[in-house]
Amino acid sequence: MTTPPERSTRRPWPVLTPAVLIMLVVLVVVLIALPWVLSNFWLRVATSALVFAALALSLNVIMGLAGYPALGNIVFFGVGAYVSGLAAANLGLPAPVAILLGAVGAAIYALIASRAMLSLRGSYFLMATVALNFLTLELIVVLRGLTRGARGVTIPPLVTGDPSTVYDTFYFLFLGLVAVGAVVLIVLRRSRLGLGLLAIKGNEDAASMLGVPTFRYKAIAWALSAGLAGAVGATHAYWIGFIDPGSSFDLIMSLEVFLIALLGGPLLVIGPIIGAFTFEVAGVIAWASFTEAHLAVLGVLMVIVVTYLPGGLPELPTRIRGIVARRRGTHGRSARAA
Amino acid sequence: MSQAIVNGILTGGLYAAFGIGLSLIYGVTRVISAVHGAFIVIGAYLAQSAWMAFGLDPFLMVPVLLVIGFGLGYGVQRLFIDKVMRRRVVMTITLTFGLDLIAVTGILLVFGADLRTISVPYASVGFDVLGARIPLVRLGIFAVAVILALGLELILRRTQIGTTIRAVSQNRTAAELLGIDTGHAFGMAHGLAAAVACGAGALLALIQPLQPFMGLSVLLIAFAVVVLAGFGSIAPVLISGMILGLTENLAGLYIGTEYQRLAIFVAYLAVASILPAGLFGRRFYAH
Amino acid sequence: MRDARRHGVSGIATAALVGVLAAAVSLPAVAQSPAVGDPIRIGASLALTGDAAPDSKLVRDGYDFWAETVNAGGGIVVDGVARPIELVIRDDGSDRDQAARLVENLIAEEDVDFLLAPWGSGNTNAVAPIAERYQKLMVAPLAASDEIWEQGYRYLFGVLPIGSTNMRPLVPMVQDLGLTRVGVVTTDDLFPLLAAEGVSQQAKDAGLEVVVDEIYPPGTIDVGSLITRIQEAAPEALAAPVDVADALVLLRQMKERDYLPPILAFSGATLVPDFLSNAGADAEGLFGITYWSPALPYADALFGSAADYAAAFEARFGYAPTHDNVAASISGYALQRGIETAGSLDTTAVRDGMLSLDETTVFGQMAFDERGVNTGVTTYVVQIQDGTPVIVSPADAAAAAPLWPIPGWSER
Structure with missing residues (x-):
């Protein structure tokens, strides 16, 4: 058997060209302005998009940089939600402390798991993260004395007041987390650690031989990824107001985050943000028109992205141009390439 | 104790039948197929429908399901997976999960969300051996699961198709140079895998009420089985299935039933992290 | 698809049948023949698909049956105007986030007057804070978790006794x-x-x-x-x-x-x-x-006796109702009685109206305590x-x- 074709499609990192910089500035301005423009319903949609964007950014730390397909990364979202939720509900800790604890707890959980799991690669790692997610779910269920198990935890409100105040607060909290994720990725990318991670993504054995402390780098990356996901989970718990094991460790949500990261393509920072908003708006439309089949809509989207847009949304203009060109040029001929 | 061992082994046979196809697909195509659970559920629903419409015994439905499953697997491989097979696992898992969601929705729209069951007239028949009860249905399920596994092994080792599949899994480029239609060979492999999955669905329908969304839990069991067995080997899959069945039953009996499922995931992760190649070492069909 | 079928041709026929039955029961309301007003819009997010779909179907049928029965009798009379019920039901696919978002949308965009809750305690827990935030009354048919009633929700009512x-x-x-x-x-x-x-x-x-x-x-x-x-x-x-x-x-x-x-x-x-x-x-x-059986000697002005309810429900939906169905219908009826008592659609007035209820329904006694729990039901x-x-x-x-x-x- 030859080496598995796991990471044959490595893409160069896009540099911070003026075009990208302008996009970034426009994006920031638009994101900050949204609460003044949108109705409460659409603000809620936008907030969901930010949740997914932040999760996709956190996934990109381990997957985008180090190339580790952590499909079960939602486990850290759940751990963060539970640590902060229990800290708030049982110990009465204030929200900022609880959320911080959620992030730290998730990062520590990743460090513990890294011992056992970061020696696995590709498919093996992917399946192990899925197992970790469900193992953790079962733990939460079984340790009901501590976690309240399947009963779930009601989280005290983070802010009170009229709905608009509440929504604005959460919108900006999640926007802050997206910003944190973006900064982490940008700083990492320019650091020694980030270069090491990219080397690992390229060829881990070679990187190791060149003196990259692969295990340590991967563990740090995973802890950072988990910490961010944990903070998102913790904040999300306050937003929804109630957590239970099933909805905190939801594999479908993990798949959605995966898809958003793929939509982002090689644009590790802007990609997930645009991807998440595209996904959420498409979701609202899909939900309205295909209520019973909305999961199939997600499925079709996943199939299409993998089959026709493996490079994500940034590839879309090229693809469309390609199709148009093919229509004009090689019309009638079989233009099917492998 | 003897009862728990009997249960564990009998249920383990079924778990193995869930995992075998997944293991074969990965061994040959290097794709983890998340749509595998949906094949099992489709088989289960078809068996239930045949039972409801014609009173056909699910065991007799298995051969029909093998054919249907083969067609499904071959089609999915040729239409969807072929194009992206060489890409990273991120891509293939997203693709197959996408197909799974489409399949689940299809099941929901065709069969509805109501629970469906099969109750065969011999459901309460069984034998008492050494203080343990062996239900006839369970014994039948176990026997069919083992026959499916051995049949698959025979096809892979003794037939022209099997030789071709093993050749492409060993070295795709060389096989192509020899003029082997690799796309067809991969399709055959996925077809065989899906055939077993669909057949196993009939067995599942004999013991579990059917719901459109049950595929994920079945898929997780299949994951656990193949992680224990190491990808791409059949005999170890059978043993791994039984180990999981025993783990579940003995944990239920001695630790407490509430820890049954946790025990499965603990075994899964422990083996994955300590013995990444599975309990039996890395063995592929080509060897 | 299934829904489309349910509201299809055969649905119309059975609805007509139900209409006749219900009209016979609520004749007094028809006799006054008040002016017909705008519909009262009542929203609900239900899991019509996903894990909880089979359970939610029971709730949905219960809601539909209540609304159809009320509408067959002309509607709820508020201030001398008969106002029909318009149910605005959305599918959350058994997804909590989606449920929360849909309830948000029902309140903020669809402008519903009242809410009916999803099936189950977990889902009710996920949407109750939103109803609370907007001060919308919500009645829950099947939220039996003890804890939900200890949260001090002002605008949440439940028709079942607590689960324990x-x-x-x-x-x-x-x-x-x-x-x-x-x-x-x-x-x-x-x-x-x-x-x-x-x-x-x-x-x-x-x-x-x-x-x-x-x-x-x-x-x-x-x-x-x-x-x-x-x-x-x-x-x-x-x-x-x-x-x-x-x-x-x-x-x-x-x-x-x-x-x-x-x-x-x-x-x-x-x-x-x-x-x-x-x-x-x-x-x-x-x-x-x-909590319920068609053989029980319960009755109310809308549905008639428990046996009447069972017969009409089965004629409409093709299966014998369980307490899940009746609890859902009664959730609507509780809201209706609250509105009728208050004589307006004002949330505070309707809430006071519901708290003051103490009467027999097709589901047994109905009286809510300060938590919003119905204390009248017998098991x-x-x-x-x-x-x-x-x-x-x-x-x-x-x-x-x-x-x-x-x-x-x-x-x-």
Whole structure:
């Protein structure tokens, strides 16, 4: 058997060209302005998009940089939600402390798991993260004395007041987390650690031989990824107001985050943000028109992205141009390439 | 104790039948197929429908399901997976999960969300051996699961198709140079895998009420089985299935039933992290 | 698709039939023939697809039946104007985030006047804070989790008693039969855990011996070890407040093992059509818990008697209603009575109206305490006798005596 074709499609990192910089500035301005423009319903949609964007950014730390397909990364979202939720509900800790604890707890959980799991690669790692997610779910269920198990935890409100105040607060909290994720990725990318991670993504054995402390780098990356996901989970718990094991460790949500990261393509920072908003708006439309089949809509989207847009949304203009060109040029001929 | 061992082994046979196809697909195509659970559920629903419409015994439905499953697997491989097979696992898992969601929705729209069951007239028949009860249905399920596994092994080792599949899994480029239609060979492999999955669905329908969304839990069991067995080997899959069945039953009996499922995931992760190649070492069909 | 079919041609025919029946019942309202006003819009997010779809269907049918019955009688009279009900139902696909978002949308964009809750405590928990934030009244048919009612929600009402009381009536029945050894097994899920804890505690308080008390994961394929544990403990009565799918698995595997405790009681599952159709003859002799039966002498001005409700409901939907359906219909009716008492659609007035209610409905007595919990409902033990559910306890409502032991598998 030859080496598995796991990471044959490595893409160069896009540099911070003026075009990208302008996009970034426009994006920031638009994101900050949204609460003044949108109705409460659409603000809620936008907030969901930010949740997914932040999760996709956190996934990109381990997957985008180090190339580790952590499909079960939602486990850290759940751990963060539970640590902060229990800290708030049982110990009465204030929200900022609880959320911080959620992030730290998730990062520590990743460090513990890294011992056992970061020696696995590709498919093996992917399946192990899925197992970790469900193992953790079962733990939460079984340790009901501590976690309240399947009963779930009601989280005290983070802010009170009229709905608009509440929504604005959460919108900006999640926007802050997206910003944190973006900064982490940008700083990492320019650091020694980030270069090491990219080397690992390229060829881990070679990187190791060149003196990259692969295990340590991967563990740090995973802890950072988990910490961010944990903070998102913790904040999300306050937003929804109630957590239970099933909805905190939801594999479908993990798949959605995966898809958003793929939509982002090689644009590790802007990609997930645009991807998440595209996904959420498409979701609202899909939900309205295909209520019973909305999961199939997600499925079709996943199939299409993998089959026709493996490079994500940034590839879309090229693809469309390609199709148009093919229509004009090689019309009638079989233009099917492998 | 003897009862728990009997249960564990009998249920383990079924778990193995869930995992075998997944293991074969990965061994040959290097794709983890998340749509595998949906094949099992489709088989289960078809068996239930045949039972409801014609009173056909699910065991007799298995051969029909093998054919249907083969067609499904071959089609999915040729239409969807072929194009992206060489890409990273991120891509293939997203693709197959996408197909799974489409399949689940299809099941929901065709069969509805109501629970469906099969109750065969011999459901309460069984034998008492050494203080343990062996239900006839369970014994039948176990026997069919083992026959499916051995049949698959025979096809892979003794037939022209099997030789071709093993050749492409060993070295795709060389096989192509020899003029082997690799796309067809991969399709055959996925077809065989899906055939077993669909057949196993009939067995599942004999013991579990059917719901459109049950595929994920079945898929997780299949994951656990193949992680224990190491990808791409059949005999170890059978043993791994039984180990999981025993783990579940003995944990239920001695630790407490509430820890049954946790025990499965603990075994899964422990083996994955300590013995990444599975309990039996890395063995592929080509060897 | 299924919904489209339900509201299709055959739906219209049965709706017309229901209309005639309902009009006969609510003649007084029609006689006044007030002016017809704009509809009262009532929103609900339900899991029409996904895991919770079979349960949610019962709720949806209950809501629809209430709205259709009211509309057939002209609507709810507010300030001399008859206003029909317009249900605005959205599918959350069994997804909590989506449910929350849909409720948000129902309130903020769709401008509904009131809300009806989703199925189950978990989902109700996810949307209650939003209703609270916007100060919209919401009535929950099946949110029995004890905790939800300790949150101090002002605008949430529930028509069921809290979950931990669910299986308690089993205890006096078992005592009356002179039995002492009971067992409780349940799945690790919100309502099952509550009900199991409640009945287990009640049994201990009553001096019964709880010989087996087990929790197991919902959806377990192989419950062999659980059955071994039960067999070894040999309880004379076993309470298992699990959902329909888990009840079917437990029953099936007990049959494979040729074992059956002398008394086996599921909770509401025993009466759910999905359970009865799948279990078939195997359901004979099983005990269950219900808040309602068509045989009970309950009645109200809208639905007529409990038997009338059952007949009209079955004519409309093709299956006999369970307490889940009636609880959903009564949630709407509670809101209706609140509006009628208040004579307006103002939230505070309707809330006060609902709190002041103390009357008989087709579901039994209806009176809400300050938490919003209906304290009037009575819980009954039923048994499947000759294929039909019959109330066997408490004695004053019993239509038959409990038959035990349940005949073993070989005696059928």
